[in-house]
């Protein structure tokens with residue numbers, strides 16, 4: 001447990017006392033207590049905080065599995081010398097690694113060990129009276145005296161009740177002592193909220209951490225590609241990819257539906273430097289909360305998700321989907337529909353893979369590229385000159401044989417495994433590659449069938465997220481900021497006033513102020529109180545600028 | 559979406575260059591002020607010493623006099639950083655030039671905003687030019703209440719570097735924002751980030767000076783020779799530490815908001831509020847380092863020099879986050895505007 005440093009001039013704090021007293025005592029209990037004291041000391045907290053900062057860095061230097069597992073696999077392949085070692089050190093999973101978790105868990109244990117006793121101590125302090133009046137107020141960082149003339153008719157006892165009333169009005173908690181005695185005095189204190197703010201701040205951090213954990217346990221997320229006209233229904237089979245939280249149950253999915261009606265992209269045609277860059281994506285969708293619910297038109301944009309059935313749906317990707325019809329060797333339609341083209345380069349230069357498992361007698365496969373605005377260089381290299389469909393073109397190689405889909409092993413839809421396939425078309429083959437523009441059909445060699453490029457649709461990629469910890473994380477974060485601000489800018493102050501009657505009948509008043517912790521406005525508070533007292537007793541104000549406060553400015557107020 | 563106005567964009571670039579030129583002159587004036595004023599102070603010392611027939615008060619009374627403020631025999635500027643009576647003509651010229659520069663600079667920022675039809679902080683060029691503007695404005699605002707002119711060379715020097723770097727290394731013509739940045743959260747999140755960074759810039763300068771000053775005070779207290787005469791214009795180490803602490807608390811709250819609003823925006827844009835993207839990692843690291851700094855200020859044995867080092871490390875992380883992370887680390891936040 002640590003107490004904030006009271007003042008720079010007073011290095012003895014409870015913390016010191018504890019550390020000094022905390023030399024390892026004998027026995028297990030003593031050892032444990034010693035370890036606990038160490039763990040919850042301010043120094044350890046500082047050390048763990050700095051360690052946390054350092055430990056977070058490698059996650060930005062090495063690829064991280066949760067963000068992109070494929071990149072990690074590639075990285076390990078590319079660095080055979082140390083790639084595996086880094087993996088053993090969990091450097092591709094920094095934020096779930098044993099060492100990172102250990103640091104923040106220790107930090108939070110330290111935090112709880114820190115906050116609990118402080119909260120108890122503060123609760124007691126709030127209920128107890130302000131500390132007794134020090135013997136020599138002149139030793140306090142802010143000190144001043146006032147003299148009330150004898151004819152004002154304000155005796156020492158009245159002066160102290162006046163001061164008490166003034167301070168109460170100013171928000172102090174006041175206790176008057178010895179009111180009718182020789183030297184009445186009062187102790188006053190304010191700013192208890194400062195410590196409350198600090199406690200709220202630190203406790204809220206625990207709240208944020210717990211909220212994040214809840215999101216990891218009970219949340220889920222998934223992805224789905226939707227071609228114009230497609231409908232997604234929120235069931236497990238509806239997802240292309242799904243990552244459940246640790247505790248996920250499929251029964252939680254509400255079977256809402258979302259249909260992509262139309263997708264528009266606007267490209268920059270104004271600025272020469274960014275010519276052709278997309279500047280707006282807009283998806284028109286029709287949603288239904290439940291299969292039986294009424295349909296609703298909505299707009300989905302980047303930075304503007306659609307919320308549905310406890311989930312949020314985000315627009316995260318898009319591209320073109322050429323629509324093709326493939327006929328097999330028997331002349332039957334074996335495949336008809338859009339094929340999602342995967343973005344590969346500038347201006348929507350995309351790769352296309354078409355698998356036709358239903359083709360008879362032999363399965364067919366195609367692999368190649370889709371170019372929205374095709375250009376071919378003299379070397380025969382094709383590229384896309386513009387993202388819009390000015391001269392769309394599909395260039396493909398074709399294969400026949402066994403696609404390997406029947407074995408049940410999952411396959412990447414964007415890759416064609418040509419191991420068991422025989423190539424029909426290709427740049428190096430007599431039949432050459434297939435080049436198609438919309439509306440055209442190409443007949444495959446050897447009577448294997450044909451392929452028709454019917455037209456082009458657009459597709460979007462959506463991410464679907466459900467995070468039940470999100471709202472409480474935001475709540476605790478806001479609470480933390482509120483606590484932080486209160487704790488940083490509120491000041492905890494104590495004031496003591498003592499009065500007495502001089503032999504000649506004048507009433508002498510002396511007062512002193514003390515701050516807990518940093519307080520650069522203590523002198524200002526002292527001056528303000530002085531002015532209030534002067535006004536109350538109708539004393540002449542001090543000559544401007546020369547407050548009679550005997551302040552030692554070097555100690556507290558710089 | 560407002561149309562792009564190339565002419566305005568070109569005006570803006572001209573204003574930026576003019577501002578950089580004006581700042582450069584202001585920088586020279588600030589440097590001249592440091593040199594000249596320290597000479598004046600030394601002359602005053604010598605005269606006082608001659609009158610008192612004692613050697614220049616080097617280490618005569620231990621550390622007490624070191625922090626004492628006063629015209630004669632002063633080795634550091636007043637610890638309250640209020641304006642003193644003596645006139646520093648070069649410093650006044652420098653401040654006047656800075657004000658002129660900031661007006662031109664402001665015109666540059668505004669024309670950039672009009673040219674692009676949006677807030678002028680959407681790529682590295684704009685972060686730098688707008689960031690430098692905010693840093694100078696914050697500095698000038700601080701000057702209203704405190705005599706921080708001793709920071710002038712530093713702040714204005716940095717503004718010149720930022721403007722030159724923007725024009726040379728990060729130049730980007732006016733353009734629309736990519737869809738990922740089209741959000742009012744850009745306005746909120748980035749403006750607070752820029753403002754906090756400007757405040758961190760001030761405290762970085764103060765912490766660096768604090769280290770130099772505390773070294774110098776130690777040397778003087780040990781009876782050494784004052785080799786850093788210009789540091790007389792700079793307040794004592796403790797005052798620097800206390801003021802930079804106060805500014806750092808404000809900047810820390812600002813950074814906390816930067817982090818939170820960034821998380822809220824990430825939730826809006828990508829569906830998760832925290833994903834340890836490189837930019838998020840570094841924002842977090844900066845936040846934790848400054849939290850460490852605040853703790854250090856409350857930990858015995860960690861105030862003073864060590865806390866100053868933490869403040870400096872924190873600022874180096876800010877710089878790193880802005881330059882290296884933006885350009886060389888791949889992440890979702892790829893908006894440097896550079897290809």
Ligand code: HEM
Pocket residue numbers: 002003004005039040041042044045049107108110111112114115197198201202205483484487488517849852853855856
């Ligand atoms: C999760 C990590 C932590 C963070 C991010 C953090 C952050 C902060 C911040 C920003 C402050 C300054 C604002 C304020 O006064 O409320 C602060 C103050 C404080 N923290 Fe922490 N803290 C953490 C953990 C801890 C732990 C483990 C301890 C106890 C060992 C601790 C003890 C304190 C104390 C005593 C203060 C008050 C200092 C003063 O009165 O000036 N903190 N903390």
